[in-house]
Amino acid sequence: MAISEYLPDFINFFYPEIYNSINWKKTPISLDKELEQITASATTEKRYVDKLFQVWLLDDQEIWILIHIEVQSQYDQEFPKRMFIYNYRAFDLCNKSVVSLAILGDDNPSWRPNYYEYGLEKSQMSLDFSIVKLLDYEWEKLSANNNVFALMVMAHLKTKSTTSNLTEREEWKWQIVRSLYERGFSKFDIINLFKFIDKMMTLPPKLQQKLESKINQYEESQKMEFLSTMEENAIERGQKIGQQIGQQIGAKETCRQNIIDLLKMRFSSVPETLVETLNNIQDLAFLKQLLLETIRVNSVVEFEELIQNNYSENN
CATH class of the missing domain: 1.20.930 (Transcription Elongation Factor S-II; Chain A)
Known part of the structure; x- marks a missing residue:
């Protein structure tokens, strides 16, 4: 989402209160190497942290801003835990205050995870983090x-x-x-x-x-x-x-197999009828388009409808 190129605009749009607390006269520093250490040391299977920045508040306090974007995500039980892990890893790395921000682009209006906690009795550990749901934005205001x-x-x-x-x-x-x-x-x-x-x-x-x-x-x-x-x-x-897709048979087969593999990974199984449909598609560009759509659709049925509604346009 063009964060690095437009960080002040990003913070101002999604988190205006935080924007007003930052001293923008001091240029933010992108902490790519530190981010690699944080994500590499985490034990979760999914690693979606996008950006880590060093900024200064108006009182000259240095903080780290950890930005996490899940544009294609569905409900994910492990998401709050990931936010917690990345936050404490960042804090542990350089002993700096870490502010965790999350942008959620899913279609579920009721899924709004904003904390993680564990413990027993009076011994508790918890993290509250700020989230933004993209589906909340009104078109007229945008x-x-x-x-x-x-x-x-x-x-x-x-x-x-x-x-x-x-x-x-x-x-x-x-x-x-x-x-x-x-x-x-x-x-x-x-x-x-x-x-x-x-x-x-x-x-x-x-x-x-x-x-x-x-x-x-x-x-x-x-x-x-x-x-x-x-x-x-x-x-x-x-x-x-x-202009170069006419004779790329091997690329078509690879693309079809990648589509099937991704759908199986997301939805467990792929109907034989869908496999047969994919085998009948000879337009490599359309297959590449379908490959991109495998990470956007919410179900196999939706993917099949996409093919049905758009395949005729590409033939």
């Missing part, structure tokens, strides 16, 4: 907010809601991308934010080309050359990849 993370949340919400309708996703993606220009962001920010939105709201080649055409036409009408002339962006968005 649309009126010029913080870059308002756009990131909008992109996330529409990515989740259009899993089974990629045509609708393309339409929403265009609206969000167009708002980058309309909100008056700099050329640097437009290019940078587009990269994050583009990777989040993935599209099959035909719909991606449709989006790119809209971007080109808009930039021509506005006499801009921010995105349409960027060869590097075009490569990243898969424009050239789509």
Whole structure:
């Protein structure tokens, strides 16, 4: 979610009270090496901590901010324990105060874990941590907010809601991308934010080309050359990849197997009918799109509906 590039905006959008307590005149320091030590020493199977920063409060106190994002997660019984483990590991590493923050992008409105505790009688250990649920944000308020993370949340919400309708996703993606220009962001920010939105709201080649055409036409009408002339962006968005998929049979088989393996890992089993459907799909780009969707869908049934609703567009 572009945290490193826009940390003040991130804290200001999700945790305004914490933002107001930080001395932003002192540049925050990203503690990547320390983060590696914290996650490597933890004993949990899942390691989702994203960023660790050193910042200073207005009274010059140094603290560490531990940011954890679970954008695709479902209910996870071990999540509070992970938050506790990473917090005490960070504290133990350098004896600094650690503030733990979590962003939850799941679809369950009732799952709101914000503490972990254990103990017996008067001997207790506990950690309270702050969480943000992305589904709590209202679209109208996001649309009126010029913080870059308002756009990131909008992109996330529409990515989740259009899993089974990629045509609708393309339409929403265009609206969000167009708002980058309309909100008056700099050329640097437009290019940078587009990269994050583009990777989040993935599209099959035909719909991606449709989006790119809209971007080109808009930039021509506005006499801009921010995105349409960027060869590097075009490569990243898969424009050239789509031209080379004709004879990549081995890649298709690998992609199909990866889809099946990921679905089995998430949902235990995969119906033979779904395996047969995947074997009949010859469009490598569409298979790659499905591979990305395996981490977004909430069930095998939803994944099958996604194929049914979008396969005809790619043939």
